[in-house]
Amino acid sequence: MLTNNKIKLIKSLDKKRERIEAGCFVVEGEKMVRELLMSRFETTEVFAVQQYIDELPANLKLKAEITAIGERDLERISFLKTPNKAVALAKLPEIRPLPDLSGLNIALDNVQDPGNLGTIIRTAAWFGIGNVFCSPDTADVYNPKVIQSTMGAIFKVNVCYCNLAELAATARKAGIPMFGTRLDGENLYAAKLPKDAIVVMGNESKGLSAEISVLMDSNLKIPSYAPPSADMESLNVAVATAIVCAEFRRQNS
Amino acid sequence: MLTNNKIKLIKSLDKKRERIEAGCFVVEGEKMVRELLMSRFETTEVFAVQQYIDELPANLKLKAEITAIGERDLERISFLKTPNKAVALAKLPEIRPLPDLSGLNIALDNVQDPGNLGTIIRTAAWFGIGNVFCSPDTADVYNPKVIQSTMGAIFKVNVCYCNLAELAATARKAGIPMFGTRLDGENLYAAKLPKDAIVVMGNESKGLSAEISVLMDSNLKIPSYAPPSADMESLNVAVATAIVCAEFRRQNS
Numbered sequence: 001m002l003t004n005n006k007i008k009l010i011k012s013l014d015k016k017r018e019r020i021e022a023g024c025f026v027v028e029g030e031k032m033v034r035e036l037l038m039s040r041f042e043t044t045e046v047f048a049v050q051q052y053i054d055e056l057p058a059n060l061k062l063k064a065e066i067t068a069i070g071e072r073d074l075e076r077i078s079f080l081k082t083p084n085k086a087v088a089l090a091k092l093p094e095i096r097p098l099p100d101l102s103g104l105n106i107a108l109d110n111v112q113d114p115g116n117l118g119t120i121i122r123t124a125a126w127f128g129i130g131n132v133f134c135s136p137d138t139a140d141v142y143n144p145k146v147i148q149s150t151m152g153a154i155f156k157v158n159v160c161y162c163n164l165a166e167l168a169a170t171a172r173k174a175g176i177p178m179f180g181t182r183l184d185g186e187n188l189y190a191a192k193l194p195k196d197a198i199v200v201m202g203n204e205s206k207g208l209s210a211e212i213s214v215l216m217d218s219n220l221k222i223p224s225y226a227p228p229s230a231d232m233e234s235l236n237v238a239v240a241t242a243i244v245c246a247e248f249r250r251q252n253s
Numbered sequence: 254m255l256t257n258n259k260i261k262l263i264k265s266l267d268k269k270r271e272r273i274e275a276g277c278f279v280v281e282g283e284k285m286v287r288e289l290l291m292s293r294f295e296t297t298e299v300f301a302v303q304q305y306i307d308e309l310p311a312n313l314k315l316k317a318e319i320t321a322i323g324e325r326d327l328e329r330i331s332f333l334k335t336p337n338k339a340v341a342l343a344k345l346p347e348i349r350p351l352p353d354l355s356g357l358n359i360a361l362d363n364v365q366d367p368g369n370l371g372t373i374i375r376t377a378a379w380f381g382i383g384n385v386f387c388s389p390d391t392a393d394v395y396n397p398k399v400i401q402s403t404m405g406a407i408f409k410v411n412v413c414y415c416n417l418a419e420l421a422a423t424a425r426k427a428g429i430p431m432f433g434t435r436l437d438g439e440n441l442y443a444a445k446l447p448k449d450a451i452v453v454m455g456n457e458s459k460g461l462s463a464e465i466s467v468l469m470d471s472n473l474k475i476p477s478y479a480p481p482s483a484d485m486e487s488l489n490v491a492v493a494t495a496i497v498c499a500e501f502r503r504q505n506s
Contacts, residue, residue: 115368119492122486122487122489123489125479127477127479128477153486189503189506222379223502224379224381226379233375233379233409234375236372236376238489238491238492239376243496246475
């Protein structure tokens with residue numbers, strides 16, 4: 001039921017602290033809530049307009065407690081400018097041991113912008129990348145803004161918060177090389193890129209932290225074609241991630 | 254001088270209508286204002302803290318009327334959360350005939366998100382792309398948010414608002430092919446990409462408009478590596494632009 005306390009809870013879930021305390025996060029919108037119900041995440045409750053509920057396949061209706069609400073209540077619990085038919089609460093996944101690292105993986109070292117994180121997860125889904133590892137100081141993927149900006153990709157990619165130094169140790173044991181990106185790295189297009197790898201991207205303004213940088217097996221550079229000038233150009237971190245992942249896939253397909 | 258009227262004018266320049274009426278736009282921040290003064294744009298006025306003015310090279314000081322202001326006035330005219338030393342007014346460039354189309358160009362058909370536009374211009378600067386053509390309904394690059402999100406790239410790339418059908422006619426006469434992106438296009442990595450080209454990207458949710466789509470000489474597809482599923486994945490438009498431009502550069506360098 002949509003009690004006042006429930007409304008207050010939902011609206012508090014834009015804060016990480018509150019999400020951790022409640023153990024859940026918010027997913028919104030017609031398509032996103034349907035994808036949530038089909039995903040590996042556990043949906044606890046869905047609040048939706050009657051028409052949406054009527055149109056849900058029967059097997060998805062069984063997956064959570066579903067409450068019909070009116071447009072006005074929908075507005076009260078929505079984080080969107082234009083609320084869209086359904087809002088769901090899903091359980092935060094439990095912290096699990098590091099997954100299998102074979103294939104292509106991404107690791108993010110202190111990526112701060114929620115939009116960048118969402119775009120990177122969307123790119124990971126496109127390229128069939130299994131895991132996106134995030135350092136604990138990276139933006140929180142369960143922030144309602146990030147969830148929405150992944151456009152459903154969050155349900156297809158395994159996002160895992162972990163200590164990147166520990167990830168590096170595990171990768172080394174498994175023989176999976178880690179690739180950083182640096183302006184003095186090897187030309188991305190001249191490098192022989194392996195099938196199994198972890199591509200590590202750094203903070204928007206500072207790049208990779210010193211502690212993580214020393215753990216890289218190699219560093220890659222996306223060549224610039226800008227005319228030489230005193231000012232250093234730079235690429236957005238989500239754009240750089242995409243260009244590097246595209247080249248890994250091109251060389252190994 | 255920073256009169257109350259001037260403050261009112263500056264604060265109104267987040268609206269396109271007001272920018273066109275005043276014929277100017279706002280550039281903010283230590284580095285950005287310095288790059289503006291070095292660029293082809295005409296700077297009309299700079300408002301900055303005294304220390305910033307003292308540190309400006311003499312030749313740049315001659316380029317505009319410069320007024321020293323205090324931190325409080327800076328806050329009053331800034332669009333940034335943390336105002337940064339200088340705010341400048343620059344003249345909107347005049348509408349000019351279409352430039353030379355040789356080399357690699359980007360055209361945007363109704364790209365709406367200011368952040369995406371800024372990121373695309375930043376990517377264009379990195380790849381040494383001369384021109385970014387924008388349909389009249391694309392987001393306005395002179396919006397303060399877009400200007401800031403280009404991180405100075407706006408001063409290095411020629412951004413030109415024009416009718417894309419007219420651009421296509423000019424390109425055809427000049428023998429420069431236009432490449433759209435479509436899910437049923439030719440695999441980007443199997444295509445032979447020419448040195449001279451216009452890469453055309455469409456709206457965030459609708460893609461290329463029907464009128465523009467028919468004018469393409471070829472269509473490219475960025476291959477997806479996602480496991481087959483009922484839901485279509487998609488890439489952010491700035492990410493897709495970057496992947497396509499990177500491949501044009503790789504094949505022609």
